Amino acid sequence: MQKLLMRKRDQLTGLVFVLPAILYMLVLMVYPLVYNFILSFRNLTVMNFKNNAAVFIGFENYLNIFRDKDFQQALLQTLWFTLACITVQFSIGFVLAVFFNAKFHLAKPVRGMMLVAWMMPISVTGLLFKYMFLTEGGVINELLKVFGLMFGSPPGWLIDPKLAMWAVIITNCWIGIPFNMLLLTTGMSNISADIYESAAIDGCTVFQKFFLITVPMLKASILSVLMLGFIYTFKVFDLIFMMTKGGPLNATEVVSTYSYRQSFTLFNFSVGSASAIILFVCLMTVGVFYLRMIQKDEAM
Amino acid sequence: MKKLVVLFLALSLLLSMTAFGVAAEGKVELSLWHYFGTDYEYSDGSIFQKDIDNFNAMQDKVHITYEFVAREDLLRQYQMGAMSGELPDIGMVDNPDMASYIQMGVFADITDQLNAWGQLDQFFPGPLSSCTQDGRIYGLPHNSNCLCLFYDVDMLEAAGQKVPETWSELREVAKALTDPSVGRYGLAISAVKNEEGTFQFMPWFISAGGKLEELNGQGCVEALTFLNDLILDGSMPKDIVNFSQGDCNNQFISGNVAMQVNGPWNVASVKELAPDKNWAVALVPRADNGVHASVLGGENFGITTACKDVDAAFEFLKYLMSKEVSADFCEVAGKFSPRADSTASKDIWVVDPIFSVFADNMQYAMPRGPHPRWPEISTAISVAEHEVFLGAKDAQTALNDAAATVKSILGK
Numbered sequence: 277m278q279k280l281l282m283r284k285r286d287q288l289t290g291l292v293f294v295l296p297a298i299l300y301m302l303v304l305m306v307y308p309l310v311y312n313f314i315l316s317f318r319n320l321t322v323m324n325f326k327n328n329a330a331v332f333i334g335f336e337n338y339l340n341i342f343r344d345k346d347f348q349q350a351l352l353q354t355l356w357f358t359l360a361c362i363t364v365q366f367s368i369g370f371v372l373a374v375f376f377n378a379k380f381h382l383a384k385p386v387r388g389m390m391l392v393a394w395m396m397p398i399s400v401t402g403l404l405f406k407y408m409f410l411t412e413g414g415v416i417n418e419l420l421k422v423f424g425l426m427f428g429s430p431p432g433w434l435i436d437p438k439l440a441m442w443a444v445i446i447t448n449c450w451i452g453i454p455f456n457m458l459l460l461t462t463g464m465s466n467i468s469a470d471i472y473e474s475a476a477i478d479g480c481t482v483f484q485k486f487f488l489i490t491v492p493m494l495k496a497s498i499l500s501v502l503m504l505g506f507i508y509t510f511k512v513f514d515l516i517f518m519m520t521k522g523g524p525l526n527a528t529e530v531v532s533t534y535s536y537r538q539s540f541t542l543f544n545f546s547v548g549s550a551s552a553i554i555l556f557v558c559l560m561t562v563g564v565f566y567l568r569m570i571q572k573d574e575a576m
Numbered sequence: 577m578k579k580l581v582v583l584f585l586a587l588s589l590l591l592s593m594t595a596f597g598v599a600a601e602g603k604v605e606l607s608l609w610h611y612f613g614t615d616y617e618y619s620d621g622s623i624f625q626k627d628i629d630n631f632n633a634m635q636d637k638v639h640i641t642y643e644f645v646a647r648e649d650l651l652r653q654y655q656m657g658a659m660s661g662e663l664p665d666i667g668m669v670d671n672p673d674m675a676s677y678i679q680m681g682v683f684a685d686i687t688d689q690l691n692a693w694g695q696l697d698q699f700f701p702g703p704l705s706s707c708t709q710d711g712r713i714y715g716l717p718h719n720s721n722c723l724c725l726f727y728d729v730d731m732l733e734a735a736g737q738k739v740p741e742t743w744s745e746l747r748e749v750a751k752a753l754t755d756p757s758v759g760r761y762g763l764a765i766s767a768v769k770n771e772e773g774t775f776q777f778m779p780w781f782i783s784a785g786g787k788l789e790e791l792n793g794q795g796c797v798e799a800l801t802f803l804n805d806l807i808l809d810g811s812m813p814k815d816i817v818n819f820s821q822g823d824c825n826n827q828f829i830s831g832n833v834a835m836q837v838n839g840p841w842n843v844a845s846v847k848e849l850a851p852d853k854n855w856a857v858a859l860v861p862r863a864d865n866g867v868h869a870s871v872l873g874g875e876n877f878g879i880t881t882a883c884k885d886v887d888a889a890f891e892f893l894k895y896l897m898s899k900e901v902s903a904d905f906c907e908v909a910g911k912f913s914p915r916a917d918s919t920a921s922k923d924i925w926v927v928d929p930i931f932s933v934f935a936d937n938m939q940y941a942m943p944r945g946p947h948p949r950w951p952e953i954s955t956a957i958s959v960a961e962h963e964v965f966l967g968a969k970d971a972q973t974a975l976n977d978a979a980a981t982v983k984s985i986l987g988k
């Protein structure tokens with residue numbers, strides 16, 4: 277009996293300890309999410325806002341969104357943006373991680389400096405690249421001119437619908453590469469040097485070392501980098517908002533900017549909510565997938 | 577634990593005491609949000625804040641605390657505030673957006689107070705209409721502006737051209753002033769994909785006889801085709817699809833464009849940053865068989881529905897929009913007063929070579945909307961503009977699509 281009481285007390289103490297975190301989550305995350313969820317099933321717009329006359333319309337917002345060509349384009353572009361960014365970021369980040377893992381002079385300080393790109397506020401990076409990508413007088417076109425790489429008229433990086441997506445992908449990669457590199461280097465430094473040593477004695481080539489030792493032992497790191505990268509990239513907003521506002525001609529519109537435009541420019545609050553929920557569901561799926569993978573890994 | 581409780585008690589006591597403190601002094605504390613820039617001493621925001629300081633000093637009933645909030649943030653705050661009730665007591669709005677916020681219940685109906693004030697008949701109907709919905713008034717226009725053509729006199733003379741008055745003249749002059757060897761374009765307007773882009777499209781659209789109800793009519797198509805021709809001629813940079821009005825002004829100051837369309841709020845910065853430039857303004861050229869036209873811009877102030885003391889806030893509005901304060905503010909800030917008697921009281925709008933042209937142009941300035949769903953109408957227009965300038969659609973097709981959108985909004 278005494279023991280049971282003690283256990284109850286322990287549980288209570290535990291509850292008190294997690295209470296602040298639970299409250300924080302409830303107020304700042306669960307409440308807005310639930311509110312947004314309910315909103316997405318109503319028809320709240322500027323016209324019925326004041327009298328709170330919006331009614332429940334079931335899945336109509338969602339159906340309309342999926343029928344909306346702009347949204348279809350935004351969804352495809354979000355996927356394309358994410359895949360392109362992750363591929364480039366991950367491969368270059370991996371190469372740099374291997375490079376900086378070699379023990380040479382200044383490896384650590386230089387690696388640290390590369391992180392500046394990742395630590396800068398995204399709005400600042402966005403603005404800087406917006407000016408660098410200007411058609412007339414932008415640094416990038418000037419450099420192309422100097423090195424004789426300009427064929428024909430100067431490329432309109434941010435005003436040509438065919439190029440704009442590439443311009444934002446390049447910018448996002450510039451931010452993402454150091455992040456990928458950092459996580460992978462940390463993983464690499466956890467692999468014991470003994471393994472490489474014994475492999476060398478057994479006559480392993482460099483390539484064998486890389487593909488048979490480094491990659492398999494980095495599996496957990498690689499998985500986290502890819503998943504986190506996916507989540508960060510998929511919900512991109514500030515970068516695109518600063519650089520193109522989704523333009524030219526929706527060429528860089530992604531789900532988050534679509535949602536923002538619906539809610540805050542066009543005052544279609546419910547449509548904005550519904551598209552935000554779609555974004556949430558996509559990220560949630562990836563998140564759950566990631567958590568399960570990690571659990572499996574840790575169980576091993 | 578006990579200590580914590582005591583601490584909380586002490587804190588809440590302290591807080592309530594500060595509240596009592598204000599009450600004891602007998603002043604009503606009101607907050608105000610604005611997005612006027614305060615970069616320079618002569619910036620509209622700096623002058624505006626001085627007006628408020630004066631008001632706070634001259635009476636001891638009301639104290640106004642002002643806060644600068646960036647335009648985009650301010651608009652978002654109103655929306656969220658409308659849901660949560662967290663609004664300032666007095667707020668500033670760009671006039672085409674006012675109708676949406678009235679519709680959302682952000683601003684309080686002050687028709688009765690305004691009627692009792694008895695000075696409403698001094699306000700020009702155009703700016704005042706943006707504060708009105710269903711015959712009730714929800715605020716007061718604070719300042720007005722319109723668009724003119726800025727041109728570099730020396731460049732024009734060097735090219736042997738005279739100031740363009742019609743579109744065909746403009747096309748010729750813009751071509752003559754364009755010089756790719758020095759990277760100079762003849763003309764720049766702002767065509768950025770937001771309200772600024774729509775604002776800048778209006779003078780051309782109205783001059784050609786375009787109507788909102790019939791966006792795909794002949795006038796509107798002609799206007800859009802004409803502007804696109806300027807880009808095709810190479811007289812206007814394609815980059816204008818990303819140019820804000822501030823960007824246009826910077827290009828004009830640095831001499832990268834010989835002419836720009838812009839408003840009076842930029843006059844001070846051209847004078848300050850390019851003191852040696854020989855420049856002047858003219859009416860925006862009219863369609864060859866049309867009339868001169870311009871567009872009405874400006875900001876309104878309203879008392880929000882969350883205001884603690886509407887009467888106290890109204891005292892401030894009366895001061896802010898009195899004949900003298902309005903005239904002084906507009907004179908220094910380079911704007912136009914929405915009051916007829918203020919405008920008549922100063923001679924800057926008659927004698928100044930730049931402002932007299934703007935003043936003349938004000939008679940042609942048409943308001944946008946007012947309509948609660950103006951942002952959607954405006955988006956339809958700026959999207960059509962982009963589609964044409966970027967070569968995705970021809971003017972007629974782009975405007976057919978825009979017209980369908982706008983018709984569905986106006987029809988409701």
